[in-house]
Amino acid sequence: MIVVVSDRPDRSKALVDAVLSVAECRVVGTGETWDRIGDFRGVIADVTLGRPEAKRCLRLLATRPARARTPLICLTRGSGQTAFTEARNLGATLCLSALAEPRMVVGSLVREVWPDKSVADLVVTREAERAGTLMTRLFESAQTGTIDMPSVEQGIAPVLDAIHEGGLTRWLDEVWTHDDVTFQHCLLVSGTAAAFTQGLGLSTADKQLLTRAALVHDVGKSRIPHAILNKPGRLDDDERAVMQTHAPLGHEILSASGGCDPITLAVARHHHEMLDGSGYPDKLCADAIGDPVRLLTICDIYAALIERRPYKAPMTTRDALSILSGMDGKLEGGLVQAFGRVVQGTP
Ligand SMILES: [Fe+2]
Ligand SMILES: [Fe+2]
Numbered sequence: 647m648i649v650v651v652s653d654r655p656d657r658s659k660a661l662v663d664a665v666l667s668v669a670e671c672r673v674v675g676t677g678e679t680w681d682r683i684g685d686f687r688g689v690i691a692d693v694t695l696g697r698p699e700a701k702r703c704l705r706l707l708a709t710r711p712a713r714a715r716t717p718l719i720c721l722t723r724g725s726g727q728t729a730f731t732e733a734r735n736l737g738a739t740l741c742l743s744a745l746a747e748p749r750m751v752v753g754s755l756v757r758e759v760w761p762d763k764s765v766a767d768l769v770v771t772r773e774a775e776r777a778g779t780l781m782t783r784l785f786e787s788a789q790t791g792t793i794d795m796p797s798v799e800q801g802i803a804p805v806l807d808a809i810h811e812g813g814l815t816r817w818l819d820e821v822w823t824h825d826d827v828t829f830q831h832c833l834l835v836s837g838t839a840a841a842f843t844q845g846l847g848l849s850t851a852d853k854q855l856l857t858r859a860a861l862v863h864d865v866g867k868s869r870i871p872h873a874i875l876n877k878p879g880r881l882d883d884d885e886r887a888v889m890q891t892h893a894p895l896g897h898e899i900l901s902a903s904g905g906c907d908p909i910t911l912a913v914a915r916h917h918h919e920m921l922d923g924s925g926y927p928d929k930l931c932a933d934a935i936g937d938p939v940r941l942l943t944i945c946d947i948y949a950a951l952i953e954r955r956p957y958k959a960p961m962t963t964r965d966a967l968s969i970l971s972g973m974d975g976k977l978e979g980g981l982v983q984a985f986g987r988v989v990q991g992t993p
Contacts, residue, residue: 866896
């Protein structure tokens with residue numbers, strides 16, 4: 647956790663938002679006595695240092711036993727060297743101008759507190775955590791009932807921000823550490839969809855739409871028995887038939903939840919349909935499968951191929967892409983090629 651000491655929380659809001667992109671953040675006033683605040687990794691003082699209460703607060707901070715190891719960044723408002731000297735005397739390990747961009751302050755904070763990490767590393771970790779927490783809630787509620795569709799929106803920005811800030815490879819590295827197979831899969835598909843839509847240059851609205859659809863595309867799996875869902879190995883025919891019900895079940899859950907857009911509904915039901923009619927559950931053929939579903943199907947298969955499971959080594963990007971390319975007739979060739987370029991980072 648990072649503590650921001652502020653005597654004007656309204657003025658510190660942009661800074662706090664920027665800190666929240668990399669860590670938990672608690673805002674305290676200059677009356678803070680530090681004795682009941684718990685553990686924190688660093689402090690940013692966004693205060694007018696000339697005020698006696700600000701000085702008292704930072705002096706008290708300096709008396710904490712763990713203080714020696716806690717970086718303190720002071721944002722100074724006064725003129726030049728005098729303000730810096732005053733901040734140093736109050737224990738600042740780094741002084742920055744209060745006019746510095748919040749993003750730049752956070753860059754300095756990360757260098758002070760987590761010298762072996764980058765801002766992008768921390769953003770991706772934090773956003774994956776946020777999206778993962780949301781997925782846990784959604785799947786728990788879908789097990790026996792419906793889901794709160796407005797809360798799905800809270801998962802979209804973390805995925806898009808993480809992909810934008812850290813790229814797909816970092817996202818995959820982070821999500822691969824998630825133990826639960828289904829959550830790992832949904833986060834892999836969501837990140838892959840976010841990267842694909844960004845790479846295709848789609849509008850913000852379309853990126854959000856497809857990321858939303860990806861987050862909940864397999865929500866029907868919440869009602870598939872764990873023994874089948876987590877079976878370490880191939881499913882037999884009966885098990886496969888049960889597993890395949892997740893697509894109509896997902897559609898059912900989302901319909902019953904209300905307020906779900908038609909594309910997300912179509913993706914939930916049809917993301918296992920193939921252009922040649924060999925998919926399920928409705929054996930749709932080419933024209934009946936819309937572009938968003940075609941796009942998500944590619945992301946879904948790719949994610950399934952590169953997943954990490956205790957009993958199988960993850961497939962390399964190259965091998966997974968070659969399997970996708972070999973599915974000509976089932977997947978749209980042009981989209982698969984574009985997908986390959988995005989995933990490999992080639993223009
Ligand atoms: Fe699925
Ligand atoms: Fe899936």
